[in-house]
Amino acid sequence: MNEPSRPRLAVWKFASCDGCQLSLLDCEDELLAVADAVEIAYFPEASSRMAEGPYDLSLVEGSVTTAHDAERIREIRRQSRFLVTIGACATAGGIQALRNFVDVDGFIQAVYAHPDYIRTLATSTPISDHVRVDFELRGCPIDKGQLIEVISAFVNDRRPNVATHSVCEECKRAGHVCVLVAHGTPCLGPVTQAGCGALCPGYHRGCYGCFGPKEAPNAPALSARLAALGMSSPELVRVYRTFNANADAFREESARHE
């Protein structure tokens, strides 16, 4: 029996922790349905069958940190009808983009055995610095509900329904008490894009910005509030410099406090 032709899905890895692609395997209730709806053509973490391109949808995890990877992403782009980045590494450079802020000449004072064995670039950059990206899914890690929405949208030729407003709006809808206003807990919710379900405030913790900056954030206003709560300049630098340190709004705001 000839199977009807299904959209072909590929999952690619660059510098990353594997957590975002693991999120697809963590869709325990949906995984087999996804595998019915699309042909999982290339997903080495899950399958030893690695089919040649072209692919209808490529999900790309991780950031570009080597010259070889900068080449590889171009080839993947050529092979892919749609290319979607999944997670903070692919979308903003990830935690490893902290190297972008370091004085390179100071950093290179290597203290270990054979620095000549290592090949790496001075920066960790998002995929969109290298090729055209059709959609960027945020999060460190991504939300698996949003992942299913994105796959479903692209195989059905529609735009994903993913909000770009702040965590605050999600937090209000979840009915959480505002940790910033009520408890004076530093929280990046006002400048961070929604998608996690306002997880941290639900655990009495301030948002730490793992979904990256929301559309048009007012980070200076938030920083003034955080400073009034007692955060020092070095702390303000660090609070914006985590998993989305290289995202424009967070990078610029952290630099203002150096």
Add this chain to the structure above:
Amino acid sequence: MSDAGGTRTIEVDYIARVEGEGALYIRTEGDRVEDCQLRIFEPPRFFEGLLRGRAYTEAPDITARICGICPIAYIMSASHAMEDVAGVRVGGALRELRRLIYCGEWIESHVLHIYMLHLPDFLGYPDAVTLAKDRPETVRRALRLKKAGNSLMRCIGGREVHPVNLRVGGFYRAPSRAELDALVPELEWALGAALETVALVQTLDFPDFEADYEFMALRHPEEYPFNEGRLCSTGGVDVPVSRYDEVLSEAHLAHTTALQSRNAEGQPVMMGPMARYALNRDRLTPRARRAADDAGLGEACRNPFRSIVVRAVEVVFALEEALRIIRAYEPPADACVPVGPTAGTGYGATEAPRGICYHRYRTDGDGIIRDAKIVAPTSVNQARIEADLRALVEPNLALDDTALQALCEQAIRNYDPCISCSTHFLDLRLERR
């Protein structure tokens, strides 16, 4: 492949069904293995370098990003190391909650490996999705069992990958009794499914192979180890974790971006389920130990292909332990023990699903990290994997290339290698664009 007696190379450019990016290179001359390299080409991410200058409170969340499969291991080892610096001990219900979420990580990680990464090798499938076409019930059970582990991660931690509710000193918010009680029915189902899993995997066809391993794991006076214990080995090591660096040292080799660990005699050691089992069999629950006995594991299992059985036994244990903790749970008065900034050096070692995850930090009086060292279990196991491959290839040279390559890949998966984790460097050499 070349004629018998000549040179023959086996190369696998990208090993599938492992976490991260690795390749395999084996060269034989006649009936001898001349070279055997598990090449890890995952680009280094320099965690130890980027941790310098960060606050002690940030280490758990930052190091969690080393690995999306075992974030709890990193969060726990970092937290314990920082508590060690400050001389703080986290006990009571908070300690139990830490064990409980660690149970969740073992369950989801082990079940992922058993059914989705390793079982396809034994049954001759490329992946679990293809297996589901012929054995839908097996794969559905696997997914539900994995989800039961993840339910603990979600409930206590907030999400499966990089949970948000853990911190140095404990948690941000302790779960209520009702939140944990709601998980019990599914965990009870999962315990039955885990026993069925042991029954399934013990019947697989295992290659006839054993090695004389030095097993290394934590050992605790009363418990099967998660967070605490002494660093012990079947080679006679028995020291506190603060002496880890005396026991294992790391070497930097050309073919891999992971540093390789070896013991004082320069020999590789094995960490992970087989090591924990060999050193802590007497600490298993009676039911888990009975499952191990029924599966014929004996006092210690030295066939690495049977590690899939040991993992299944550990899933039984983790579910029983989770149910015990939930049934006895009384929410703590405070979600966290205060841990202030302290100058000093601290050590943490906990049992990740793949073996010991070791952290060492030096902090200043403001709690800023001045030095960090992290060793993932896969970078310890890497040398042992290469030793297994050498020993396995020579007696199997009669196999054709395809079959020999498949056997080698399966032997690598025996270790559930987490290549993303194992890649770590203190500093880097840069290629300027």
